[in-house]
Amino acid sequence: MPAKFAEGESKDVAVLDFAPFRTGSRIAAMTFSQKLRFEWFSNIRGDLLAGLVVALALIPEAIAFSIIAGVDPKVGLYASFCIAVVIAFTGGRPGMISAATGAMALLMVTLVREHGLEYLLAATVLCGVLQIAAGYLKLGSLMRFVSRSVVTGFVNALAILIFMAQLPELTGVTWHVYAMTAAGLGIIYLFPYVPVVGKAIPSPLVCILTLTAVALLLGLDIRSVADMGELPDTLPVFLWPDVALTLETLLIILPYSAALAVVGLLESMMTATIVDDLTDTCSDKNRECKGQGIANIGAGLMGGMAGCAMIGQSVINVKSGGRTRLSCLTAGVVLLLMVVFLSDWVGLIPMAALVAVMIMVSIGTFSWDSLRNLKQHPLSTNIVMLATVVVTVGTHNLAYGVFVGVLLAAMFFANKMAHYLHIGSELDAGGRQRSYRVVGQVFFSSADKFVAAFDFKEALDKVVIDLGRAHFWDITAVAALDKVVIKFRREGTAVEILGMNQASATIVDRFGVHDKPQAIDQLMGH
The missing domain is CATH 3.30.750.24 (STAS domain)
Incomplete structure (x- = not known):
């Protein structure tokens, strides 16, 4: 059975047989070389191009999340590089992108303000340890208790939050920004229809390169990536957090580490479920828990903040043709190379181009069928979905939204069963x-x-x-x-x-x- 493709996606880029992912027994029956080829080298061109697009989209996000957390931009960039590279090898969901995220950054603010960066790095390492423990306890299997209406609400809330995150870049700006953003959206949606090349090159990559060239040729004075913050000019190095290994330190970081672990796993499991649906495949949720933990330990020891799976970048990856672990590895490696060695060129990318890409992600992520089905679905299903959306958008905390959705779904189910x-x-x-x-x-x-x-x-x-x-x-x-x-x-x-x-x-x-x-x-x- 072939993989499913989003509207406008290049089927020539990612024509793969995903049937082995649907049954763990078929993967287990593969030899090492067969598994290596299937998970890494069965879609090389599509994964390399998709990884390049994702790397470009990760840069402003990582900088923005660093600012939210109150740390230097390089902390978010190093984290995104390290997490993306490590999760490519250890994760349970090929084709899913993990890096520094806003949901995690919001939980770090108080710790950074009161205790500093070193305690954040220690909390990141402990977060990884807790996530590995969750994987061995098979807590990833708890996803079966999350109903479809909660997943739909989660997806819609993320789409709204992704769109809202772009509004600051579209507020109080000149008409050039609106024109560039509109042109970017036009390229993204129309380029796939160009004969031959339209289905060979991801349209988001064409959008970024084209708008950057236009901005340089016309000398447009619009906001660029360089305006987001200073990009690092050195490679990350291994370092142990400079904190005292005492019970007092543990009591300080444990609450933050536990919160980071829960939110990170929740967002990663939900994102994995969404990518499963997009690609018509299944993933190993418990392996993903362990992989996220190993990645966060690596990030903490390389001077980075905690992170998790990213729905926006994962959707960009899938729609750009990324399918295997190679796409995630490419995104991480290219990200580091660009910000360290090509920072002058990367800084020239207009934010309008990246805003257009993220708006495309927002539109593609939102479940429009959920609106059309409001009249057909039971009232309880609609309430669960809408409550998940409202709480998630209202609090900007995905964990709260999913918790409320699961709680309501359980209550409605119990009430329904009581009638039987x-x-x-x-x-x-x-x-x-x-x-x-x-x-x-x-x-x-x-x-x-x-x-x-x-x-x-x-x-x-x-x-x-x-x-x-x-x-x-x-x-x-x-x-x-x-x-x-x-x-x-x-x-x-x-x-x-x-x-x-x-x-x-x-x-x-x-x-x-x-x-x-x-x-x-x-x-x-x-």
Whole structure:
């Protein structure tokens, strides 16, 4: 089954057989050389060109995120280089781009302001250790609890945030900037239709090169990459954070490291899910957790800040034809070469060109189907999606948005499952025995409904409760059963329970009290 392609994407660039990624057994059956070729060298031209485009897009983002965190621009640039290179080898999602990100930068502000850069580097290393631990604990598997509506809300929120991040570059500027941005968008969307070359060269790369040439030829006085901050002129070097290895230091950095680890993994797992959908492949989420951890340890030891997967750059990579690990490696290596050895040329790139690329990413990332499907989808699904968007955009914190979305999805699911409980009854011919038949799920959300279905004031000699088609899930359900049995017995009615399945019987035997005389005596005050 071929990979899926976004609208306007060059299929000639990335015609690959992704079927092995859909089943781990097929990858495991590959020889080392087959796996090496498949994950690295099956799409060389597409990956090299896509990596070049991503590297150009990473530069202003890394500088901006460094400014947000309150550190020198080289901290973000070194981090982006190191994380991109390391994750290319250790990550579980080929074709996904990881680097310094805004979500992580926002969590660093207080630590940098109060304790300085060295503590940030130490926190970055500890963040990596925690993420590796999460990978070994297989926490990446928790993504199965994130519903499709939450993922859609996450995607839409990211698209909005990416677009909003471009607004400062379009506010209070001359008409030349608007003209250049519009021209950039025209190139991005129209160049793929140019015969022969249109499908051989990524249109975002053409946009950046063309607008840079135009700005130089016309001598336009518009904002460029050089105006974002000073680019480093030396290669990063290995250094151990200059902090005391004491319990006091650990207590200072641990809260920040834990927050960075959680947000970084959450954003990376969500981004991996999105790239899975874009390329119609699957990824190893637990390996990605470990890979992110190793990359962050490397970043901290090379003077960089913590980072994670980037949805915007990952979408740029996919739409530019990047598919394998080579694209991520190329992005990291080219980024370092450009900022260290070609900084004078890179500084000439007009921000309008990069704004056009990011607007393209925003438009392509947003799930327009989610708007068209608002009338068709259930109200609960729409509420979860919209709540995720509103909280994420309102707080600029992806973790908060996803947490609210997952919480609402769980609540709606529990409420829906509570409705799948039916309790019927019939009275025997003598009028002295009633049989209740329970069908459905009994848990914390349906426990009250379960208890309310029984008539405790009816004069009976015996009550039979048939649980053959019911299941008890938690101690709240067990407590509800205890309540029903004990209430009937207080009225002098004998109770017989039939048909309980083994799983329900296990939890009832362990936590129930209706069949334990001593526990009942204590409850009744005897």
